[in-house]
Amino acid sequence: MSEPSTAAVHGSELLLQLFVMLAAAKLLAEGFSRLRQPAVVGEILAGVLIGPSLLGWVQPSPVSHLLAELGVMFLLFSVGLEIKPAAILRVGRAALLVAMLGVLVPFGSGFVLMEAFGGSRIESLFTGTALVATSVGISARILAEMGLLETRSARIILGAAVIDDILGLLVLAVVSATARGAVNVAEIAVTAVLAVAFVAAVGVLVPRLLTRGGVHIGRLAIASPYFVVSLLLCFGLALAASWVGVAAIIGAFLAGMALAEALEVHRDVHQQVRGVTELLVPYFLVEIGMQLKLEALEQSYTLWLAAAMTAVAVVSKLAGCGLGAAALGWRGALQVGAGMVPRGEVGIVVAQIGLAAGVVTDDLFAAVLAMAVATTLIAPPMIRPLFRR
Amino acid sequence: MSEPSTAAVHGSELLLQLFVMLAAAKLLAEGFSRLRQPAVVGEILAGVLIGPSLLGWVQPSPVSHLLAELGVMFLLFSVGLEIKPAAILRVGRAALLVAMLGVLVPFGSGFVLMEAFGGSRIESLFTGTALVATSVGISARILAEMGLLETRSARIILGAAVIDDILGLLVLAVVSATARGAVNVAEIAVTAVLAVAFVAAVGVLVPRLLTRGGVHIGRLAIASPYFVVSLLLCFGLALAASWVGVAAIIGAFLAGMALAEALEVHRDVHQQVRGVTELLVPYFLVEIGMQLKLEALEQSYTLWLAAAMTAVAVVSKLAGCGLGAAALGWRGALQVGAGMVPRGEVGIVVAQIGLAAGVVTDDLFAAVLAMAVATTLIAPPMIRPLFRR
Numbered sequence: 001m002s003e004p005s006t007a008a009v010h011g012s013e014l015l016l017q018l019f020v021m022l023a024a025a026k027l028l029a030e031g032f033s034r035l036r037q038p039a040v041v042g043e044i045l046a047g048v049l050i051g052p053s054l055l056g057w058v059q060p061s062p063v064s065h066l067l068a069e070l071g072v073m074f075l076l077f078s079v080g081l082e083i084k085p086a087a088i089l090r091v092g093r094a095a096l097l098v099a100m101l102g103v104l105v106p107f108g109s110g111f112v113l114m115e116a117f118g119g120s121r122i123e124s125l126f127t128g129t130a131l132v133a134t135s136v137g138i139s140a141r142i143l144a145e146m147g148l149l150e151t152r153s154a155r156i157i158l159g160a161a162v163i164d165d166i167l168g169l170l171v172l173a174v175v176s177a178t179a180r181g182a183v184n185v186a187e188i189a190v191t192a193v194l195a196v197a198f199v200a201a202v203g204v205l206v207p208r209l210l211t212r213g214g215v216h217i218g219r220l221a222i223a224s225p226y227f228v229v230s231l232l233l234c235f236g237l238a239l240a241a242s243w244v245g246v247a248a249i250i251g252a253f254l255a256g257m258a259l260a261e262a263l264e265v266h267r268d269v270h271q272q273v274r275g276v277t278e279l280l281v282p283y284f285l286v287e288i289g290m291q292l293k294l295e296a297l298e299q300s301y302t303l304w305l306a307a308a309m310t311a312v313a314v315v316s317k318l319a320g321c322g323l324g325a326a327a328l329g330w331r332g333a334l335q336v337g338a339g340m341v342p343r344g345e346v347g348i349v350v351a352q353i354g355l356a357a358g359v360v361t362d363d364l365f366a367a368v369l370a371m372a373v374a375t376t377l378i379a380p381p382m383i384r385p386l387f388r389r
Numbered sequence: 390m391s392e393p394s395t396a397a398v399h400g401s402e403l404l405l406q407l408f409v410m411l412a413a414a415k416l417l418a419e420g421f422s423r424l425r426q427p428a429v430v431g432e433i434l435a436g437v438l439i440g441p442s443l444l445g446w447v448q449p450s451p452v453s454h455l456l457a458e459l460g461v462m463f464l465l466f467s468v469g470l471e472i473k474p475a476a477i478l479r480v481g482r483a484a485l486l487v488a489m490l491g492v493l494v495p496f497g498s499g500f501v502l503m504e505a506f507g508g509s510r511i512e513s514l515f516t517g518t519a520l521v522a523t524s525v526g527i528s529a530r531i532l533a534e535m536g537l538l539e540t541r542s543a544r545i546i547l548g549a550a551v552i553d554d555i556l557g558l559l560v561l562a563v564v565s566a567t568a569r570g571a572v573n574v575a576e577i578a579v580t581a582v583l584a585v586a587f588v589a590a591v592g593v594l595v596p597r598l599l600t601r602g603g604v605h606i607g608r609l610a611i612a613s614p615y616f617v618v619s620l621l622l623c624f625g626l627a628l629a630a631s632w633v634g635v636a637a638i639i640g641a642f643l644a645g646m647a648l649a650e651a652l653e654v655h656r657d658v659h660q661q662v663r664g665v666t667e668l669l670v671p672y673f674l675v676e677i678g679m680q681l682k683l684e685a686l687e688q689s690y691t692l693w694l695a696a697a698m699t700a701v702a703v704v705s706k707l708a709g710c711g712l713g714a715a716a717l718g719w720r721g722a723l724q725v726g727a728g729m730v731p732r733g734e735v736g737i738v739v740a741q742i743g744l745a746a747g748v749v750t751d752d753l754f755a756a757v758l759a760m761a762v763a764t765t766l767i768a769p770p771m772i773r774p775l776f777r778r
Contacts, residue, residue, distance in 0.1 A: 012631040014455065019624040026617050033610035066403065066452055145612065221422035223534060224667050228415050231668060235408040242401040268660050275661030276668055278613050279620060 017058050018067075018283075024050045025282035038380035040141050043282055044373070047289020060290045064283060069248075071277075071284030072137045076249040077234045078277045079140040079158070080256020081263065081270065082149045085207050088159045088257065091152060095159030098324035102160060102340050103167040105320030106131040109312045114364075117305055123364055125175045126354040130368045131313050133168035135344025136161035137249065137284065138376050142383050143339070151387070153332050156325060157339035158253075164340070165250050166195045172350060173245075179359045191245055198244040199254065202237060206258035214262040227272045230259055247346070288344060292373045296366035305363065306370035313375050317341045331386065338382040347372040406447050407456075407672075413439045414671035427769035429530050432671055433762070436678020449679045453672060458637075460666075460673030461526045465638040466623045467666045468529040468547070469645020470652065470659065471538045474596050477548045477646065480541060484548030487713035491549060491729050492556045494709030495520040498701045503753075506694055512753055514564045515743040519757045520702050522557035524733025525550035526638065526673065527765050531772050532728070540776070542721050545714060546728035547642070553729070554639050555584045561739060562634075568748045580634055587633040588643065591626060595647040603651040616661045619648055677733060681762045685755035694752065695759035702764050706730050720775065727771040736761040 024046040032042030050057040058064070088095070110128035119127065136158065143154045173191050177183040217229050234255045241251025263269050297303045322337035351368035354360030360368075413435040421431030439446040447453070477484070499517035508516065525547065532543045562580050566572040606618050623644045630640025652658050686692045711726035740757035743749030749757075 012628065012637070014458075015624065015628045015631060015637060019621070019628050022624060023621055026611060026621065029611050030609055039611060062451065063455055066455070069403075220419055222415060222418050222428060224663065227664065227667055232408070232412055232415065235404065235411060239401065239404045239408050242404060248401070248404060271657050271660035272664030272667065274613065274657075275616065275664030278616055278661065279665055 014063060017061070017064070020050060020058055021046075021064065021286045022282050025286050029282075038142055038384060039145065040138055040285055041377055041380050043285035044289040044377060047286035048292050048294075048373075049289070050286070051290030051292070053290075053292050053294040058286075058290065060287060064287050064290070067280055067283035068287035069284075071280035071282070071287075072249055073234070073238055073252045074273065074277045075137050075141060075281050075284065076253040077256040078273050079144060079149065080253040080258075081260055081273060082144065083155065083158065083257050084260045085203055085257050087150075087155055088162075088203075091155045091159050094325060094327065095156050096163055098156055098160040098321045098336055098340070099163035099167060101324040102134070102164060102317055102321035103132050103171065105323075106313065106316040107171060109316040110309070113308060113312050117308070119364070120359075122175075122179055122359045123354075123361070125178060126350065126360050127309070127364065127368070129168075129171050129175045130347040130350040130354075130371070131309070131316065131343070132164075132171050133343065133346035133350065134161050134164050134317070134340045135342050135346045135372075135376065136339075138342040138344060138379060139339040139383060141281070142380050143387070146384070146387060148387050153325075153328065153335040153339070153387070156328075156336050160321065160324075160336070160340065162199060162250055162253065165247050165346075166192075166199065168346065169195055169245055169247075172353070176353060176357070179354070179357050194244045195246050198241065198246060199250070202240075202251070202254045202258065206233075206237075206254070207261060210258055210262040217262075224268075224272065226263060226266050226269045230255075230263065230269060230273065233259065288373060288376060291348060291369055293366055293369060296362075297370060299363070302363045302366050306367040306374070309367055309371040310374040310378070313343060313371050314341055314378060335383070335386045338379060338386055341379040341382065342376040343372045344376050403452060406450070406453070409439060409447055410436075410453065410675045411671050414675050418671075427531055427773060428534065429527055429674055430766055430769050432674035433678040433766060436675035437681050437683075437762075438678070439675070440679030440681070442679075442681050442683040447675075447679065449676060453676050453679070456669055456672035457676035458673075460669035460671070460676075461638055462623070462627055462641045463662065463666045464526050464530060464670050464673065465642040466645040467662050468533060468538065469642040469647075470649055470662060471533065472544065472547065472646050473649045474592055474646050476539075476544055477551075477592075480544045480548050483714060483716065484545050485552055487545055487549040487710045487725055487729070488552035488556060490713040491523070491553060491706055491710035492521050492560065494712075495702065495705040496560060498705040499698070502697060502701050506697070508753070509748075511564075511568055511748045512743075512750070514567060515739065515749050516698070516753065516757070518557075518560050518564045519736040519739040519743075519760070520698070520705065520732070521553075521560050522732065522736065522739065523550050523553050523706070523729045524731050524736070524761075524765070525642075525728075527731040527733060527768060528728040528772060530670070531769050532776070535773070535776060537776050542714075542717065542724040542728070542776070545717075545725050549710065549713075549725070549729065551588060551639055551642065554636050555581075555588065558584055558634055558636075561742070565742060565746070568743070568746050583633045584635050587630065587635060588639070591629075591640070591643045591647065595622075595626070595643070596650060599647055599651040606651075613657075613661065615652060615655050615658045619644075619652065619658060619662065622648065677762060677765060680737060680758055682755055682758060685751075686759060688752070691752045691755050695756040695763070698756055698760040699763040699767070702732060702760050703730055703767060724772070724775045727768060727775055730768040730771065731765040732761045733765050 025043040028042035028046040029039040107128040110131035111124045114124035114127035173188045237251035237255040238248040242248040317340045318337035321340040322333040325333045325336035414432040417431035417435040418428040496517040499520035500513045503513035503516035626640035626644040627637040631637040706729045707726035710729040711722040714722045714725035
């Protein structure tokens with residue numbers, strides 16, 4: 001066109017970005033799958049490759065960020081769809097122990113590590129906090145790909161990830177308050193009660209409402225009524241979770257789980273959710289890879305800090321969560337421990353809060369970013385052999 | 390959370406917007422479906438209701454715009470999936486006649502109208518251009534909802550929409566060049582040849598390649614290989630179309646059509662595309678409604694201009710396209726004419742180009758916006774009774 005509008009040009013550049021991200025993710029996924037390596041690792045490395053660190057073809061943008069957030073939300077939603085609430089409640093006690101030890105050990109280890117690297121007290125507290133929260137999306141994706149979501153270990157991982165998220169939220173509240181100079185016990189207690197009440201209410205009430213009200217959904221006049229109601233519940237509970245202060249993806253997971261029984265017979269809905277997931281999840285994985293800043297690691301202090309932090313992050317989750325799941329035997333304990341290793345976007349958000357509050361240096365931020373991406377890349381090759389029968 | 394990051398707050402506000410848009414669209418769709426009215430009208434009115442014109446709960450934003458663009462792209466893609474290329478070629482001559490008269494009559498009528506309203510020569514040319522391009526998404530959605538995509542009239546509408554888009558592109562190139570003061574015949578000839586060559590090449594070559602290469606897709610190691618290849622083809626051809634200067638949605642439509650034969654047996658792929666479509670199309674419809682600026686119509690000149698332009702837009706397409714389809718008899722001619730009435734986003738883009746070039750006033754822009762939304766709202770209640778058997 002001889003004189004295209006700016007909107008049209010913008011639209012076509014955007015389309016090019018979206019195409020390049022999807023194509024790169026799927027090309028490397030195909031390569032990794034052929035080499036019998038996890039496809040998720042290929043898709044994250046696609047982000048490293050085309051992102052600012054190497055080729056610079058695509059930059060993280062509000063658009064890629066939006067698609068990534070929607071991607072991880074629908075990923076957890078689709079994982080929830082495969083799991084009935086009763087299956088998680090049955091492993092509740094084990095999951096609680098795994099989550100608690102999986103928070104305490106990494107927090108303590110991270111704190112000690114940063115003290116050893118000469119960090120201030122508040123930097124050490126933030127490093128500990130960044131090591132706490134598991135990003136369950138990657139593990140869930142691998143277990144779903146392997147068809148192993150119904151194993152006891154997988155359920156403990158998913159249950160523990162929910163509790164882990166609440167504990168991580170409380171640790172973050174305490175540490176943020178410390179950074180501001182005043183810990184308000186009442187406020188933190190309210191946060192805790194709200195989060196637990198939300199998960200309990202959604203985990204128990206919504207499935208019952210859906211089981212009773214499911215017949216009414218089929219009577220709606222709109223097209224694809226079950227899928228539309230599923231979408232609204234996913235968005236609604238993700239939103240409610242983020243208002244309470246829990247991660248939106250936990251709300252999406254609970255929404256999926258609540259729908260698992262009501263939608264059991266609706267094969268079409270599973271395929272429809274799968275369509276959305278297959279479209280959006282690559283953007284989540286590529287975005288993780290694009291976050292890596294290789295040039296920040298050229299400084300030897302940052303590189304060593306990142307390497308040490310990654311090692312501590314892997315070993316402390318493996319040890320803490322493994323200890324919590326000791327009753328499952330060696331192999332089961334290692335399965336659970338490995339499943340809790342990826343930190344993904346949650347650690348990055350913690351570091352961003354510290355950066356915004358002015359208590360985290362650029363070096364520490366770069367190291368946390370590298371740790372988050374590295375743990376996410378390391379976990380899949382650990383999980384797959386441990387779960388292979 | 391006591392100290393959420395700006396990213397987290399931003400995320401939760403965004404989630405709220407997405408939820409409100411989807412929920413409002415589906416609530417009004419349900420209401421309209423129960424009253425036996427077209428669901429699409431309900432979803433567009435949801436946008437008018439929650440948008441800046443009335444409640445002001447949600448504003449058009451880059452995010453809503455992105456989801457809307459993806460929505461209409463996947464809408465046309467899914468429509469293409471239902472139609473085999475041979476079915477369109479069979480109505481090729483009829484579609485060509487419909488498209489040509491459907492461009493000439495509205496262009497001439499729009500020009501005369503604006504001259505009568507005291508517009509300058511260039512304003513009249515832009516008004517004519519804004520009345521040219523049919524936005525086929527709405528008609529396609531209604532015909533798909535009614536299960537009538539396989540009728541002869543529906544195929545003529547879709548075929549004519551593709552040709553109409555190319556003709557509209559050429560008219561826009563000529564008018565834009567006139568606005569700049571110099572019509573470059575060579576440049577416009579290149580545009581024309583490129584657009585026709587693109588549609589011909591994609592319409593003929595890609596289906597053959599896919600029919601021969603289809604077996605290889607099944608041998609890919611990634612999950613959901615057919616769906617992933619479909620996504621990449623949809624993005625890729627939409628991108629190629631926008632580079633050539635044709636609308637991206639025409640590329641997406643051709644991608645769907647090229648896949649129609651190769652994917653005939655893959656029911657899962659249709660459900661997966663449907664999942665994406667059901668999620669994204671409401672954002673396209675709500676975005677149209679949000680574009681309407683009721684307060685701009687408080688001025689009586691603008692209101693009259695908008696009303697007259699809408700009337701001319703409806704009658705001229707109905708007459709032009711109906712004449713082109715006269716061979717189908719009265720009813721068939723009216724079906725085709727009504728299906729080509731909606732202008733949607735294409736007219737808006739034309740007016741934006743004029744606004745950016747400084748040759749279109751704010752009044753005229755507001756009137757074109759109102760005409761685009763109004764023709765989109767008027768078409769469904771015309772189409773449904775005409776097609777009902």
